Amino acid sequence: MKKFAIISLGCSKNLVDSEVFAFITESAGYALTEDLQKAEIIIVNTCGFILDAKEESISTILEAADFKVSGKCRKLIVTGCLVKRYFEDIKNSFPEIDNVIQLKDFSTFKNVLGINSIEDRKLLTLPHFAYLRVSDGCNNHCSYCAIPAIRGKLKSVPIETLISDTENLVAKGVREVILTAQDTAQYGVDIYGKQKLPELLQKLNDIKKLEWIRILYLHPAHISSEMIDTIAKLPKVCEYFEIPIQHINNEILSSMNRKVTKERVSEIIDEIRSKMPDSVIRTTLITGYPGETEENFIELKNFVKEMKFERLGAFTYSREEDTPAFDLEPQVSEEIAEQRKDELMQIQQDISEEFLAGLVGQKINVIIDKSSDEEGFLFEGRSYFDSPEIDGVVFITEGNAGIGEIVKVEIIDAWEYDLIGEIVEYPTDEQGISNDERKENKSKSKTQSSNKKQ
Numbered sequence: 001m002k003k004f005a006i007i008s009l010g011c012s013k014n015l016v017d018s019e020v021f022a023f024i025t026e027s028a029g030y031a032l033t034e035d036l037q038k039a040e041i042i043i044v045n046t047c048g049f050i051l052d053a054k055e056e057s058i059s060t061i062l063e064a065a066d067f068k069v070s071g072k073c074r075k076l077i078v079t080g081c082l083v084k085r086y087f088e089d090i091k092n093s094f095p096e097i098d099n100v101i102q103l104k105d106f107s108t109f110k111n112v113l114g115i116n117s118i119e120d121r122k123l124l125t126l127p128h129f130a131y132l133r134v135s136d137g138c139n140n141h142c143s144y145c146a147i148p149a150i151r152g153k154l155k156s157v158p159i160e161t162l163i164s165d166t167e168n169l170v171a172k173g174v175r176e177v178i179l180t181a182q183d184t185a186q187y188g189v190d191i192y193g194k195q196k197l198p199e200l201l202q203k204l205n206d207i208k209k210l211e212w213i214r215i216l217y218l219h220p221a222h223i224s225s226e227m228i229d230t231i232a233k234l235p236k237v238c239e240y241f242e243i244p245i246q247h248i249n250n251e252i253l254s255s256m257n258r259k260v261t262k263e264r265v266s267e268i269i270d271e272i273r274s275k276m277p278d279s280v281i282r283t284t285l286i287t288g289y290p291g292e293t294e295e296n297f298i299e300l301k302n303f304v305k306e307m308k309f310e311r312l313g314a315f316t317y318s319r320e321e322d323t324p325a326f327d328l329e330p331q332v333s334e335e336i337a338e339q340r341k342d343e344l345m346q347i348q349q350d351i352s353e354e355f356l357a358g359l360v361g362q363k364i365n366v367i368i369d370k371s372s373d374e375e376g377f378l379f380e381g382r383s384y385f386d387s388p389e390i391d392g393v394v395f396i397t398e399g400n401a402g403i404g405e406i407v408k409v410e411i412i413d414a415w416e417y418d419l420i421g422e423i424v425e426y427p428t429d430e431q432g433i434s435n436d437e438r439k440e441n442k443s444k445s446k447t448q449s450s451n452k453k454q
Helices: 012-027 051-070 080-086 087-092 108-115 147-151 159-171 198-204 225-233 251-254 262-275 294-307 335-359 437-454
Strands: 003-008 041-046 073-082 127-131 176-181 211-215 237-243 280-287 311-316 363-371 377-381 394-398 406-414 418-426
Touching: 003 012, 012 041, 012 073, 012 108, 012 127, 012 176, 041 051, 041 080, 051 073, 051 080, 073 080, 073 108, 080 087, 080 147, 080 394, 127 159, 159 198, 198 211, 198 225, 225 237, 225 262, 237 406, 251 335, 262 280, 262 294, 280 294, 311 335, 363 394, 363 418, 394 406
Parallel strands: 003 041, 041 073, 127 176, 176 211, 211 237, 237 280, 280 311, 394 418
Antiparallel strands: 363 377, 363 406, 377 394, 406 418
16 A cells, blocks of 8 residues: 655644645555655655744754655655745755645645545544644734734634534543643634633533543633633543743743733633642743843742742743844843753753652553563553643553553652652443453453463
């Protein structure tokens, strides 16, 4: 059978697009492979958000092009956010590319493959979790961000469509859905005239066999008490808040056009932790934004030390053309920006180590992601405070479980960002049979079968 490969760069929103491209390609009679050497079609779904992402996209295109010589590749297709920003440049600069497809232009893609397929998704994640893109585009216009120019204005997906999509995912074995968008908190504002995230969460919570609902990208300017209360009361919604604050100095926040203040951010964090003491807050920060002084950075450091975010990522400012911040002065040198980022991450490493050490001896729910390739461990999974790819891992040393099952794990050790534990309790299925009983019955069945053969 003919084979294709797809390389998805960037964020989870881009991954959802890649899943649609993958479904269409399968509909054209190709089988997905991870071996680029064997792929007759290679699709590169690029990211163009910041300089590092653009450089990664370009190097990936060039590496994929090599397989037109050393492998079976006959068609190299490039799409995604980099194409949206630099369509003509890419068309003219890379003769190795056979087709340059605009962002989310599935119709042209189907024409290239010569088919008229529906636009469903082929999951490129592990089979038990999936990203649910609740909206695309953004109305925030942060001064450093090119996303509105790339993906346009906020476009929410109707609630009925999202519920139907989730039910289909659950029917295929998905147990965790991860809500993603440029600004999840603003979901529904464009089509319903008001925020609809609480209502969406309530309806998702009612779906049978769906176990976990995780939310990404909650812009702090749009988080309401209603959202916090809804997350607190719904049992399937993980008490996991990804809130990208980016900075905490009010002058910097104003220049960034974040529409929020240090005082409001503090109020949100206090409200979440008072209503959900076991909640986990992840944030992202930018160092080296134009005009960031040493005093501004010290204020940011002190805030991180005070708030003790359970999860945190830091990035240096990327100067992007066609954004308001591009012409701001004074620019901070790359060296200083990197130095500040490293300093923040060292502080965060100590905070994370302390947080995870406090979990030793506790029992937590863990979803089993895969068998472990690491020596001494049986499985790798995630707790409710671990989002795929960006957070830590729970390594399992003892016990047995199926991939995608949620089990109770006793934590026996902790590292800077990861946990080590043993399975101590197994889930119960709809018939009231625990995994322990299923295992015992299976073992008896094997023994009886073996005795019959003898």
